[in-house]
Amino acid sequence: MAEGVPFRGGGYEARPRRWVPWLVFAALLLLWHVASSRGWISANSLPSPTSVVLAFGEMIERGTLQKHLWESARRIGLGWALGTLAGLAIGLSMGIFSLARAGLLPLVSALFPIPKIALLPLFILWFGIGEASKVATIAFGVFFPTVIAAYAACDQVPRNLIRMAQSFGLPARHIVWKVVVPGAMPGILAGFRITASIALILVVAAEMIGAEYGVGAFILATGNLMQTDHLVAGVAILSTFGLLVNWLLSAIEKSVLRWR
Amino acid sequence: MDIRIEGVTHRYDGLLVLDGIELAIGEGETVALVGPSGCGKSTLLGIVGGLLKPSAGRVVTAGAPRQDSLNPFTYVFQDFALLPWRTVQANVALALEHHPLSARQRQERVEEALALTGLGDFAQALPKQLSGGMRQRVGIARALVVRPAVLLLDEPLSALDAQTREILMEDLLSIWARERGTRLYVTHNLDEAARLADRVVVLSRRPGRIREIVAIDTPVATRGAAVIAGMRERLWRLIREEAREAEREVQHG
Structure with missing residues (x-):
């Protein structure tokens, strides 16, 4: 009596299913469309997908989309760059120098948990209601996670690589640039993903508090006017923006971390 | 270059790991350091190469290193210590870039070191693309490229499988036949010590003290299987009891 051994599984290995995400997306859109057109959902609560697309068209035609998007992107770009540069400088110093670590770690730990939007009123007092306070809020929000990511990433660099470099007599600055910084790159780039989403949250919040243009200001204004089609279009812009940044960071990771 | 280790004692947080080590290593000699786990052999190697400060004692050298030596004391590491983002060639070149x-x-030095270690065709490969044996060859090439006076090998083959270890032992012997130099070789593998060394220093269990220094009279080039097996047996008899005790201690501790 010969019986084949039954297959019992491959350990739940994840396999790519490229068409599934598109199918799910299409199914949800269809459901949304049907629910709106049959009147299961009132247009005041959630507009139909077609009216959102029409709202998009209208925004592009009038040039408001470009205007809002440009304002938000400028604030994010500036705030993120400032926060990241300062965060990397401090974070890497803390990762490399014991003195910087001992002196700054308690301070960073104490300031890190503050929700940065709570500081916007203070920044408005310091820098005025204009651009500077919004950019400062984003920069501040980006700064702390960058410090923590860079500092932790330095710690992840195997000590043995540093000892190796020392054993060959490499000067300290060579060790920093050739061993520590490249070794910390995976952690630093992972930090960028987090800070990019923080920057997006903060720009919307800051624009809701006081701005004429910007996606956050736009969403708040359309809500006040009950223009839900424009409001949902604004939210879709944020989602697209987030996806775009994510895709960009993935591409950077893929090329910078090819060695992994 | 001769090396003299004079009364080297080392403590980690008050724990005595090396006690009064006295050892002279002559120019061109290969000395293996063996002993039970935790006897401080790697610590001693760290002290000789200046990566650790001894609690007491010192290491002195006599005679100038060869003129073209860029890094007189050079390590080969157990875990290879390669930069994973650099190609084979760039990993080897790292040791030269600040000179x-x-x-x-x-370029000439790097190519020479790669040729000597059989890595000529792998210059552009990344470490992740190489087998363990090939990675350690990169570690060896990086050490040779600076033309060291003293090569400090810290369990260089212990991360490799048995066959690769055999191959690399043969390769090390053929490289050493061509490249003069003093070598201090830490290993827990008695076979490696019996095959590669001119003298074997047996350390006692912690705190590490020199228990015996065994000279192997047959030159490495002509050392046959019988000599190696006999030497291996003799070394094992020397450390057997202590190795057993050390093993129990590690498991309980």
Whole structure:
């Protein structure tokens, strides 16, 4: 009596299913469309997908989309760059120098948990209601996670690589640039993903508090006017923006971390 | 270059790991350091190469290293210590980049070291693309490229499988037949000590003290299987009891 051994599984290995995400997306859109057109959902609560697309068209035609998007992107770009540069400088110093670590770690730990939007009123007092306070809020929000990511990433660099470099007599600055910084790159780039989403949250919040243009200001204004089609279009812009940044960071990771 | 280890004692947080080590190593000699786990052999190697400060005692050298030596004391590491983002060639070149050499001199030295270790065809490969044995060859090439006076090998083959270890032992012997130099070789593998060393220093269990120094009279080039097996047996008899005790201690501790 010969019986084949039954297959019992491959350990739940994840396999790519490229068409599934598109199918799910299409199914949800269809459901949304049907629910709106049959009147299961009132247009005041959630507009139909077609009216959102029409709202998009209208925004592009009038040039408001470009205007809002440009304002938000400028604030994010500036705030993120400032926060990241300062965060990397401090974070890497803390990762490399014991003195910087001992002196700054308690301070960073104490300031890190503050929700940065709570500081916007203070920044408005310091820098005025204009651009500077919004950019400062984003920069501040980006700064702390960058410090923590860079500092932790330095710690992840195997000590043995540093000892190796020392054993060959490499000067300290060579060790920093050739061993520590490249070794910390995976952690630093992972930090960028987090800070990019923080920057997006903060720009919307800051624009809701006081701005004429910007996606956050736009969403708040359309809500006040009950223009839900424009409001949902604004939210879709944020989602697209987030996806775009994510895709960009993935591409950077893929090329910078090819060695992994 | 001769090395003299004079009364080297080392403590980690008050725990005595090396006690009064006295050892002279002559120019061109290969000395293996063996002993039970935790006897401080790697610590001693760290002290000789200046990566650790001894609690007491000192290491002195006599005689100048060869003129073209850029890094007189050079390590080969157990875990290879390669930069994973650099190619084989760039990993080897790392040891030269801070020295005042022309690009051409640098390139020549790197190519020579790669050829000597059989890595010529792998210059552009990344470490992740290489087997363990090939990775350690990169570690060896990086050490040779600076033309060291003293090569400090810290369990260089212990991360490799048995067959690869055999191959690399043969390769090390053929490289050493061509490249003069003093070598201090830490290993827990008695076979490696019996095959590669001129003298074997047996350390006692913690705190590490020199228990015995065994000279192997047959030169490495002509050392046959019988000599190696006999030496291996003799070394094992020397450390057997202590190795057993050390093993129990590690498990309980």
